[in-house]
Amino acid sequence: MIVGARLAPSRRASGIAGVVLTGFCSALAAGLLILILGYVVVQGWGAINPAFLTQLPRPVGVSGGGVANGIVGTLIIVALGVLMAVPVGVLTGLYLAIYGRGLAAECVRFLAEVLSGVPSIAIGLFAYTILVQPFRHFSGLSAAFAFMILMLPLMIRTSEEAIRGVPTAIREGALALGLPDYGGVIHVVLPAARPLIVTGLLLAIARVTGETAPLLFTAFGSEFWELNPGNPMATLAMQIFRYAISPYDDWHRQAWGAALLLILAVLVLNVGARWALRGGAKRS
């Protein structure tokens, strides 16, 4: 490089062009989000009314009706999935944090990372072969099972990091009192790690609420109220899918409305999780 008094115009120009182009890319990515969100809000707002939220879907071709059973179904399936994923995920994370040294533990961590990239439809297939095929009917429970597997990698990683994040001083304080292993962990370490674990749980729920693919052959869908997870259940995500690819305008309208509901739920969970994380970090 020649040390001169002024910067060569070509270097200056390429620098400016570079910043402009990369800035444009950032604006593009962020702008597209706003565009999509805006579209969903604009299109979906008109569809949302008390009837939409409380009524069952009308038969094919008949306009009106709502997605109430989808809302309830989504809540039930997600709740069941959480009930199954939290114990397995947190306990596994605990195991990795406390005893996880050596090759075996590294393998488990690697498996968890790779599982997080497996297509959700493959996981749905697994749920199908295990919980649908043997019983010969679709069920909300099989969908919850698929959701559990989808949530596990995040729960395991978050739990392990949360436990490791508890300062050594706290752990040693419990140890020095003569607390048995389980006592120290359950009463001292876990409560200290709880905010982070809850954050991870909220993010996992957000991820799973929007999943559609595994539902196609586990929960399958329903036109009616269904509170029994042993039967096929309607879910918001699947209703959006079915309505969107149908030829009926009214169903398209309802698809946008349901999409708005879904996006609202997911965004609230995400923002809530990040806010809780920041709040927890500020406190400590």
Place this chain on the structure above:
Amino acid sequence: MSLELDAHRTVTAARGRAAQRGLTTRQAFADRAFRVALLGATLLFVALIAGLFVELVHGSWESIVAFGAGFLWSSEWNPVTNHFGALPFIYGTVVSSAIAIAIASVVGISAAVFLAEFAPSVVARPVSFFIELLAAVPSVVFGLWGLFVLAPILSSTVEPFVQRYLGFLPIFSGPIYGVGLLTAGLLLALMIVPTVAAIARDLIQAVPNELREASIALGATHWETATRVVLPSARAGIIGACVLALGRALGETIAATMVIGNRPAISASLFAPGYTLSSVIANEFTEATSSIYLSALLELGLILFVVSFIVNGCARILMWSMLRSQGRRA
């Protein structure tokens, strides 16, 4: 007085118990139960993953035996004659994902460079936040938007425009439907951009400042530093991020299904409809009448699983090796 005596008595009693030190059988049992519970949960997790693989293999066995390796390059998909081949879907998946990663890596890395190196934090923070929020949008909502907004725009404006000037190229030839490989590729790109951008931005920010300062001290501009010094030093990790994003694109089901056109045929044109591995499973699984049909679909699922496993494994290894090398340098 009597209250004091009372308190004294209870504390003495506690002290007496404390003096008989020893781990009660209940505590020893609880300790062991705790360890067993932790180990059990971990083993359950591993068993679930193993079970996933085993069930997929078991379910596809009929198809594997019937069609063998030819399954991978046969383009016949005929539920009537029960003759199945995966080639059209492999083609559709590969092409749409290739388009997606090509676009998303350029846009994502550029955005990451801008946000990490040039943007003032007043701009960088909200923009990063929005890009990360993009990752949270459910795929069915992307599909909805793609179907009703992106596809019409492409079919009415963009694709005819491209065809007018570049229609002599086979990839831009043929009838325009709006839905097709290109639409799916663009939509997938949009969905995986946050992955690339977020990880790349973190990696770029983690590059030690000494490197930047050394470059500036040599007389390089900020832009030259960013592109010739900082970016290359994070290269392995960024490639890992792109591979990770590719893995996501390969497995994406619902959004792709809604905009790819669902036609099991291989065509040279990007405007033509296609079919991905995950889309055909999504569309036809509940309609599968014969067990060989079901088995073929399961075999497609197995292919998806194995491919994503390999792709993700490579991505993690790449990123892990980059973290290791940075650790050594720092």
Place this chain on the structure above:
Amino acid sequence: MQMIALATEKSAPVEDVADVALCARSISAWYGSKLAIRDVSLDFRRHSISAIMGPSGCGKTTFLRCLNRIHESALGARTVGEVLLDGTDIYDQDVNPVVTRRRIGMVFQRPNPFPTMSIFENVVSGPRYTGLSRDPRELKELAEEALRRAALFDEVKDKLDDPALSLSGGQQQRLCIARALAVQPEVLLMDEPTSALDPLSTLKIEELMEQLAADYTVVIVTHNLQQAARVSHYAAFMLGDADRVGSLVEYAPTQQIFTHPQDRRTEDYITGRFG
């Protein structure tokens, strides 16, 4: 100056063997493959305050952590030797370290109250979760007594349910002392308990130690010579050699060590020629 490890025991003269509460014999400790302390032997007399002093890196904290088997809880850490508590070696295979730590309590350098618990919950966390007591009334009384012994009760008696972290640094350290005392230990180990505190809190805790010696055997680690001189009945001086392996140099009643140190190195340290 090449430091030669002294093989002869340098324990303080103890009239009656039964007077010894805690007896460390030939303690060596490693962090992974790195030897940290070599062959340290010390006897601690019942109801006395012993100070272990020395420059930083001499291994005094490592040694202290071997006395209640906390050292081995770190990754790759190892201890060799014996520590006799009332005649029983706590490193014996049949002895459970968890139980040992209820008889030998510890207070750490930086106050470490459990962040999610209140003041009261912190104090009773020991008795409650080690199974000593579940009865709420008993816990209340144990807490009050422990807080009184730690000279904290009057300051917190009206706000026992406030979060522990709402206390000042000095108060938090006294809370940790109360928490350690609530488990009814026989020995109390204190690792530089006032080094993170302001002078006023330091004074309060030093006054506290004198009262504690009446009921417990206290061993403190300190890098503060004046504190050792003020507070302890016996003092031990440790030093690290060229390889940063610590060993015991001298151990004697405090007055003797500060007025007539036997070893040249002790004298150098006390007079400030290095340290």
